[in-house]
Amino acid sequence: MRRVVLVDDHALFRAGVRSELEGRVEVIGEAGTVGEAVALIASAQPDVVLLDVHMPDGGGVEVVRRCPDTCFLALSVSDAPEDVIAIIRAGARGYVTKTIDAERLADAIERVAEGDAVFSPRLAGFVLDAFRGETRAEASELDQLTPREQEVLRLIARGYLYKEVAHNLGISAKTVEAHVASVLRKLQLTNRHELSRWAMEQGLD
Amino acid sequence: MSGTMAIAAHRIPVIDDDRRKLAGVCAGIARRLGIDVRVVRIAFIVLTLAGGIGVALYGLAYLAMTSTGALHDPAEVLRDAGLSWREGLGAALVVAALAVAVGLPWRVVLPIGAGAGTAMVMWRSGLLGTRRGRVGASLMVVGAVLIASALPTLSGLQSFAFAVVVVLGGSVLLFGPWWLGMARALTAERTARIRAQERAEVAAHLHDSVLQTLALIQRRASDPAEVAQLARRQERDLRAWLNADATAAAATLHGALVRAATEIEEQHGVEVEVVCVGDRALDDDTAALAAAAREAIVNAAKFAGAERIDVYAEASDERAEVFVRDRGAGFDVDAVPADRRGVRESIVGRMERHGGHAHVRSTPGEGTEVELSL
DSSP: OOOOEEEEEEEHHHHHHHHHHTTTTTEHHHHEHHHHHHHHHHHHSSSSSEEOOOSSSSSSHHHHHTTTTTOOOEEEEEHHHHHHHHHHHOOOEEEEEETOOOHHHHHHHHHHHOOEEEEOOHHHHHHHTTSSSSSOOOOOOOGGHHHHHHHHHHHTTTTTTTHHHHHTSSHHHHHHHHHHHHHHHHHHHOOHHHHHHHHHTOOOO | OOHHHHHHHHSOOBBOOSOOOSSSHHHHHHHHSOOHHHHHHOOOOOOHHHHHHHHHHHHHHHHHHHHHHOOOOOHHHHHHHHHHHHHHHHHHHHHHHHHHHTTOOOOHHHHHHHHHHHHHHHTTTTTSSSSSHHHHHHHHHHHHHHHHHHTTOOOOOOHHHHEEEEEEEHHHHHHHHHHHHHHHHHHHHHHHHHHHHHHHHHHHHIIIIIIIHHHHHHTTTTOOHHHHHHHHHHHHHHHHHHOOOGGGSSOOOHHHHHHHHHHHHHHHEEEEEEEEEEEOOOOHHHHHHHHHHHHHHHIIIOOOOOOEEEEEEEESSSOOOEEEEEOSSOOGGGSSSSTTTIIIIIIIIIITTTTTTEEEEEEEEEEEEEEEEE
């Protein structure tokens, strides 16, 4: 089972997630502040950290920054693109909303632990939106999505699971994962105006 | 006000009267920055040697910095001056009379009298307690003398202007700190007031919405489905409010879909997630598209038995597409009788009348997806 650390400033929410995930993953620790989280992650070396975006003292973004080489799955009540994009750009491997059910959450944890990216339909929508519109001819490869990547994201935004995306496009699930990983990389590295603006509104970049 | 001044004093260096060489500017800056006063002094000296800019900076800093001494409120000072105008006039007359008595000409008597009167007023108004006050008051007296000597002739416009500048300098010295403090206090006050208003607004909203819902949830604790629905509805409502979400109110395809989703969530107790890329204003065609999508969501909510419905829309000026997907029961599309109005009329027919298409894909046991395009 995957060894998971929960980071959220609401103890009640941590307790809820812990009980939901019982038997699906092994929760090896909980932290309620940025400082606690950094210390715990350093000592416990979890496979995946479930991370709340909104916390005092810099929030989830600060934890991601201070713990490189850790696998983060962001968990938030926020639907605001600034929040979602900010945590992804800081280095989280995926983003899901807090209303996600236990099975999907466990699946997402497994996925990021294996090195894949986890995109909720909403995140896929944000990304498509951000990469829309005119791109200058000299724009780097990082600043635009390939047609295939767009197709993959569009299907994820429509609520398709990775294997359904693969089936629909007639490609393998591994290829879908590769496309999503590539989108994640672009998302983190691109200078596209919308994305840097969203990140900047959160005091990043 | 005293609290505000304390805050302002934290940000802006305070004139240091104890360690001053000149006016205490360097010492004040050094204390504020926590560095050696000599460093600051050397910096000012270097800047002064470099074209004299140091002097100008020193003067500006002196005017901007708050003195540890008392701040003079012009209104109070004027009132005090008003109370002491008789003394001022008295002093002016006595000195002028003396000047006349010793045989001085009028053009000298007038300035001497004005200076004496101003000096008396300055002294009576208690401005001489600080070095700053004394300098300012001296400038006022000099200014009064200069104005009085320029007045009778009205010839020396230049000397008159110079006198005015001197008086202005005196006023700035006397009242500058008070004025700055007042401006800072006003800003702080306005900020505080805005904050209080926002707080009241938040409190009112939470009271009407979240607290009501929490009360309802406590009373319906025995019905998990309803509790979940109440919580979900409240969440959506609060989120819209927090984000000042104009989306739901907008006359666009996105807005229409969000409104439909909210309504159906409330009626059927399912979760409807709307993701929209791009957007387009509502016209006859897009309104029909939204209505058809709404019908598809209702069908999914009623018949699929899924907990969650994904709605994805993509719109630009040329194209608009909506996908409604559930992971519910699904059905055999070919087996649906041709006369079943729901899908035929309100979805397929409606789209075709507006030059669009509707396509339904469904597999029993795996769910349904309705694709609508314009």
